[in-house]
Amino acid sequence: MPIMAHVSPLRNLHALAEASFIAYGMPPGASETARGGAHAGEAYPAVEVVETFGDIEGEYAALRKGCVMLDQPQRATIEVTGGERHEFLNRMLTQNLRGMPEGRAARTFWLNRKGRIDADLRVLEPGSRTLVDVDVHAAARAVATLTAYIITEDVAIADVTPAWHRLALHGPTALPLLRAISGPAAEGLATPGHVAQLAIASRPVIADRQDATGEPGVELLMRAADVEAVWHELLEAGGEHDGSAQGPSKPGNGFRLRPAGWHAFNIARVEAGWPVYNIDFGPESLPAETGVLNDRVSFTKGCYLGQEIVARMHALGAPRQVLVALRIEEQPSGIIHAAGGPPGPAQPLAGSPVFLPASGGDEGEIIGAVTSSVVSPMLGGVPIAFAQVRSKWAEAGAELRVGAENRRLKAAVQPSLRFWPRP
Numbered sequence: 001m002p003i004m005a006h007v008s009p010l011r012n013l014h015a016l017a018e019a020s021f022i023a024y025g026m027p028p029g030a031s032e033t034a035r036g037g038a039h040a041g042e043a044y045p046a047v048e049v050v051e052t053f054g055d056i057e058g059e060y061a062a063l064r065k066g067c068v069m070l071d072q073p074q075r076a077t078i079e080v081t082g083g084e085r086h087e088f089l090n091r092m093l094t095q096n097l098r099g100m101p102e103g104r105a106a107r108t109f110w111l112n113r114k115g116r117i118d119a120d121l122r123v124l125e126p127g128s129r130t131l132v133d134v135d136v137h138a139a140a141r142a143v144a145t146l147t148a149y150i151i152t153e154d155v156a157i158a159d160v161t162p163a164w165h166r167l168a169l170h171g172p173t174a175l176p177l178l179r180a181i182s183g184p185a186a187e188g189l190a191t192p193g194h195v196a197q198l199a200i201a202s203r204p205v206i207a208d209r210q211d212a213t214g215e216p217g218v219e220l221l222m223r224a225a226d227v228e229a230v231w232h233e234l235l236e237a238g239g240e241h242d243g244s245a246q247g248p249s250k251p252g253n254g255f256r257l258r259p260a261g262w263h264a265f266n267i268a269r270v271e272a273g274w275p276v277y278n279i280d281f282g283p284e285s286l287p288a289e290t291g292v293l294n295d296r297v298s299f300t301k302g303c304y305l306g307q308e309i310v311a312r313m314h315a316l317g318a319p320r321q322v323l324v325a326l327r328i329e330e331q332p333s334g335i336i337h338a339a340g341g342p343p344g345p346a347q348p349l350a351g352s353p354v355f356l357p358a359s360g361g362d363e364g365e366i367i368g369a370v371t372s373s374v375v376s377p378m379l380g381g382v383p384i385a386f387a388q389v390r391s392k393w394a395e396a397g398a399e400l401r402v403g404a405e406n407r408r409l410k411a412a413v414q415p416s417l418r419f420w421p422r423p
Helices: 011-016 056-065 085-092 139-147 174-189 223-237 261-271 307-316
Strands: 020-024 047-052 067-070 073-081 104-111 117-125 130-135 158-160 162-172 195-200 205-208 217-223 257-259 321-328 334-338 344-345 354-356 368-375 382-390 399-404 409-413
Touching: 047 067, 047 261, 047 334, 047 409, 056 067, 056 162, 056 257, 056 261, 067 223, 073 139, 073 162, 104 139, 117 139, 117 205, 117 321, 130 139, 130 217, 139 158, 162 174, 162 223, 174 205, 174 223, 195 217, 195 223, 217 223, 223 257, 257 409, 261 368, 261 382, 321 368, 321 399, 334 368, 382 399, 382 409
Parallel strands: 067 257
Antiparallel strands: 020 047, 067 162, 073 130, 073 158, 104 117, 117 130, 162 217, 195 205, 205 217, 321 382, 321 409, 334 344, 354 368, 354 399, 368 382, 399 409
16 A cells, blocks of 8 residues: 655645645655665655745745744654653663653654664654654654564554644744743743643643754644644734735734744754754764764663664764765856846755865865755855765865856865854
8 A cells, every 4th residue: 555645734724824744754766665765666655745835035034033833744753652751762762761751852863774864863852652743754663663673561652743733933932932931831841842821812831942953943733623722812912914824924023923944943953953863864874973872872871773874983083974965155146036136155955966176187086975054144144055075075174166057166174064053
């Protein structure tokens, strides 16, 4: 039976608002067979996400100055129940989850026997059960492979994605907005890594603080049947509108909330140094290659699947390749942008090769590839990118070249993945 694409409960609402959509999925040709997944021979279909509601610049500005709300059909939810679930997950995953208290969240990897990343997980502990946020394309594989290790433990693992859905708020006014709607319950979100149980539009919502854009960010998990009511309640409370159901906030509203799409979020998350599974690293990656090793892996906990490989690589030093941040020398592309504006900067695409600088008659050796690339408003409109490059050339300050529009642009490796920290 073919695997059906996950469709947002808000899909028709977004279409009525004249949103444009893009496909969010695995690279072309990728399948669960190639990646060792549970559904041999079946390619996972791409998931439609909103690209923009028609004003990318306005959506990005709202994210930095007010608040945006994102619909996230590309995220899946796994439910883990049973009295021994904490001990089981601690034995399986890379982060130390022993004694994880109610009201907390942790990011962690689920590895296979070869130490490759089967899933990048966000583990939430709201009480009575454990919920796991995961890329929708990795959910079935994670459930199947984790379940295979349950022997006699009191643990049950289920993909509950059809019953749940996730929204997100990002921006300086995200927390004040939630406090205004939900009262004291939202105070628990003052610090990243915390989980709170809120009521929005009289519907229960599990909220967890995750600052993916450099601004305060809150992930909102709710029953799929409640999504539309929560969406409308947030829009009503967060901004005055131009008369349409999803119109932009008018000036003067303190929260300045507006719906936004992937494009604006993607710019902000690259600026903030936030790589994404299945985009910047994936099922063939080792933890040491991701750029987020220390955020996902504990080197003081007991054994877990794949630990020997992780520990050996950590002891030996650099992996074969690693994710780095590249600031690219701005050069006009010659392409005239909308409204007859001046040429914009040349920008590499995902998959563009990264070269060593040419010396003499040498063309320059290919040492990696771009995984994400945006033009950064916070850095004055210069192109920035994440790229997987050979570790030998991943030191901060290394000068490389990136292919863009049939040219090779100068690029410098940055000290960390984060290009722009909020002052």
